[in-house]
Amino acid sequence: MEYDVFISCKSEDYFYAEVVYNHLKESGFNVFLSSKELERMKDAEYMDAISEALDSAYHLIVLASSKNNVLSKWVKFEWGTFLNEILSERKNGQILTILKDITIRDLPIQLRHYESFTTSDFCNRIIPYIETPAYLKRKQEIEEQKKREEENCKREKAEQERKEKIKKQIREKEVEYLRHSENLEVLEKHIIEQYNEIGINEKTCPVCNEQWPLEDSYCKKCGWLFHPLFMAEPTNSE
Secondary structure (H helix, E strand, O other): OOOOEEEEOOHHHHHHHHHHHHHHHHOOOOEEOHHHHOOOOOHHHHHHHHHHHHHHOOEEEEEEOOHHHHOOHHHHHHHHHHHHHHHOOOOOOOEEEEEOOOOHHHOOHHHHOOOEEEOOOHHHHOHHHHOOHHHHHHHHHHHHHHHHHHHHHHHHHHHHHHHHHHHHHHHHHHHHHHHHHHHHHHHHHHHHHHHHHOOEEEEEOOOOOOEEEOOOOEOOOOOOEOOOOOOOEEEEOO
């Protein structure tokens, strides 16, 4: 795995280092911290993993709460190895320090000219210093994916609003249809009554010429649908 940042610290500073680790992970960085990544490894595997992580990391952060911790065997090995890679121009990254209760003056001279932070201010300052090409690419991809998702949400919302608008129109038309249907039923009944008053009680099917009561809605012989009910050739029963 390629890491954007390798965090180097002594075990007694793991508490502070894990705060930094969690902050950078939440910001989208690939971060190496031995207390998080190598808990189950044996010593030989541990050393191999440390070397591989140092080799793949773009930046290195040294976190320390005392001068002795910065100069402890393994911490010095890690930042010293990384520094040699930078000086040999095999790495383009940089070494940063995050200090707890010590100052830049307490750092080895090799580290003093690199950017330094404190455990109380690193959150607001460190991100621009550790952005890597891989991180920026991932960030862009995440932003593009987020943009696509937002656009999809907008389209889905617009489509849902369109469907709701159509449903509302349908409900309004259904109410209108029902109102007209009720009016038509009253009108049909009135027309049939008037036919009856002049002695017309039946109608002739235009398909099979069978005669049926004006009230029948369809021809029971051929299935012809009378619409409206009285729409057929009336037959004078007198």
